[in-house]
Amino acid sequence: EPEVTQTPSHQVTQMGQEVILRCVPISNHLYFYWYRQILGQKVEFLVSFYNNEISEKSEIFDDQFSVERPDGSNFTLKIRSTKLEDSAMYFCASSDNPYSNQPQHFGDGTRLSIL
Amino acid sequence: QKEVEQNSGPLSVPEGAIASLNCTYSDRGSQSFFWYRQYSGKSPELIMSIYSNGDKEDGRFTAQLNKASQYVSLLIRDSQPSDSATYLCAVNLQVKTIFGAGTRLFVKA
Numbered sequence: 770e771p772e773v774t775q776t777p778s779h780q781v782t783q784m785g786q787e788v789i790l791r792c793v794p795i796s797n798h799l800y801f802y803w804y805r806q807i808l809g810q811k812v813e814f815l816v817s818f819y820n821n822e823i824s825e826k827s828e829i830f831d832d833q834f835s836v837e838r839p840d841g842s843n844f845t846l847k848i849r850s851t852k853l854e855d856s857a858m859y860f861c862a863s864s865d866n867p868y869s870n871q872p873q874h875f876g877d878g879t880r881l882s883i884l
Numbered sequence: 885q886k887e888v889e890q891n892s893g894p895l896s897v898p899e900g901a902i903a904s905l906n907c908t909y910s911d912r913g914s915q916s917f918f919w920y921r922q923y924s925g926k927s928p929e930l931i932m933s934i935y936s937n938g939d940k941e942d943g944r945f946t947a948q949l950n951k952a953s954q955y956v957s958l959l960i961r962d963s964q965p966s967d968s969a970t971y972l973c974a975v976n977l978q979v980k981t982i983f984g985a986g987t988r989l990f991v992k993a
Contacts, residue, residue: 800979812928812972812983824979860927867979870916870935875927 771795773876781882790846792861801844802862890984903960907973916976963991
């Protein structure tokens with residue numbers, strides 16, 4: 770069964786540094802998403818992306834964050850000038866067509882630790 | 885603020901019993917509803933989806949949806965210790981999914 774893959778599985782970064790989290794969505798999916806989950810808290814929506822544009826973003830997704838689809842397979846989340854509170858699990862997801870009730874499929878996540 | 889509410893639990897049931905998990909949501913425009921299972925430190929795993937009022941059964945799992953009451957539930961029959969996890973209710977608002985905080989389920993052997 771096709772799956773969403775994320776790299777790295779664990780990223781340790783010094784506060785203030787930039788970090789890029791990478792995702793390879795399922796190949797025939799058109800919609801891509803990033804979520805985060807701070808330890809012990811709920812999964813929070815960050816951003817959705819379609820046709821090389823952001824479709825929707827949450828209040829969390831401020832100027833510190835950006836997303837990009839640099840080629841036909843990768844989907845990246847960049848966090849500039851990381852803060853301690855950015856420490857969380859970051860999940861990438863993809864779906865076929867959310868307007869036809871298709872579910873999102875999640876990758877295994879990247880655990881980001883900011884020191 | 886669009887919310888999805890769940891009882892955080894923990895819900896503890898004996899092996900072989902029925903576990904009943906509940907969820908309410910605030911946005912009446914929500915169209916599709918999902919239950920994900922999340923083991924500690926792992927990603928959410930889709931176990932059920934439901935779009936229409938009524939019941940939907942898949943193996944030991946039954947999802948129930950009542951749009952008038954803005955209520956979604958998940959029944960797990962013949963609960964097994966391997967079902968012990970956090971169950972996340974999720975609501976699709978077109979291009980984003982709003983998750984509840986999850987209900988922790990413990991199935992005692």
